[in-house]
Amino acid sequence: MQTIDLTLQIWRQKNSDAPGDFETYTLKNISTAMSFLEMLDLLNENLTLQGQEPVAFDHDCREGICGMCGAMVNGIAHGPQSETTLCQLHMRHFNSGDTLVIEPFRSRAFPVKRDLVIDRSALDRIIQAGGYISINTGGAPEANTIAIPSPTAELAMDAAACIGCGACVASCPNGAAMLFTGARISQLSLLPQGQPERKERALAMVMAMDKEGFGNCSNERECEAVCPKAISIRHIARMNREYLSASFLGE
């Protein structure tokens, strides 16, 4: 089994109010078959055995679909591998002797709860503002009652692939949540079920986004470059279109 040794500089912070700082750890004999999170597990095992506080980090499915994990690894959200979450990043992409700086996703709207754990509920509140369909459908209709052309369904699915990890916000030089909100608005605006509330949704979700203290998009494209689901900034353009038409032509 191939192993590597790493120096880790990890952000440690007791709680939202405490000032944080970087701690340096040396971790030896890391199997290159490990995922990044398993490497952190190994570190935490060692820390626990030494009687120290383990590093807090969020994780759940560990297969890139839940959106819980995420950290900045040497300045890149979810690490240097593109189109993967942190849990899908494997240690074979690093060399023995590397120093990794691991920081939490940072944004005014994402307060650090502890170490690498952040509060992303700002994204939930954007969804709560309109990222749903509220028509009374009665009993479940037959699956093919509403015909949707395959390319449209694909396009909507590209947007719906968003797992809400917050990497777009974390990597945006302005801390903007436009890719997230754009993907959510796009997904429903493309589908027939989303049409009745299309305009209200665009207005409400953008207003909710602004209220959370995110920055403004300056079209630097960093978000889609780090997005583990490769969501295109074309969805931001669609959101701009939706918001414009809702503002000027909405009821």
Add this chain to the structure above:
Amino acid sequence: MWFVRFLTSSIGKKWLMAVSGLLLLLFLGSHIAGIATLYLGSTAFQSYAEQLHSHMLFLSLFRIGLLLLFMIHISTGLFLFYQNRKARPNPYRISVRVATHSLAAHAHGIRESLPLAARTMPYTGLLILSFIIIHIFGFSFGPQDVPVAKTVVTLLRSPAYGLLYIFSFTVLAMHIHHGIWSLLQTLGLSHPRFTVFIARMTTILPIFFLIVAGGIPLLLVCGVDL
């Protein structure tokens, strides 16, 4: 009011930047077309200037509109710059930029604008503002008893002034290089059918502008008589 609510939203402010930027771009086009008469010689340029100044009412209205546009573009830009800095109070220890081109453009093997141009928009914008101030004080508020063609040729012939102009035009070209693509994206004009066309225009238009406008000080500094 819906319009105020729209303009104070994040997308509304971006829209303000895009629309004012587009109008300023149109002004730049017309301004350069006028200035290009200098290539036909000082007399042609002088008669263009006199022709333009004979429509005082039109010119005054145009100037007020232009001033308004600049004020909107600059103040909104600075406000956004300030707001965006506040959105991340704790900076990263290491911050790496990974974006080169958008995924949509990447599929065609092209890119819309250089990441450097995107990153430096507030700074290139402020450089352009200081250039415009120098430009106006040199020419618009220049000596009134001398024909403007003579003022332009005399000033731009001095290497320091000429090089300042060429430098400023390069900065401006970089600003509109990202600006063109950015404003279309903000206005929601993004469609696979136009990706390649737009990406080409973001490079061709600024370079065309740079050649036409930058050529004048370049020729004058090199000692060519216009």
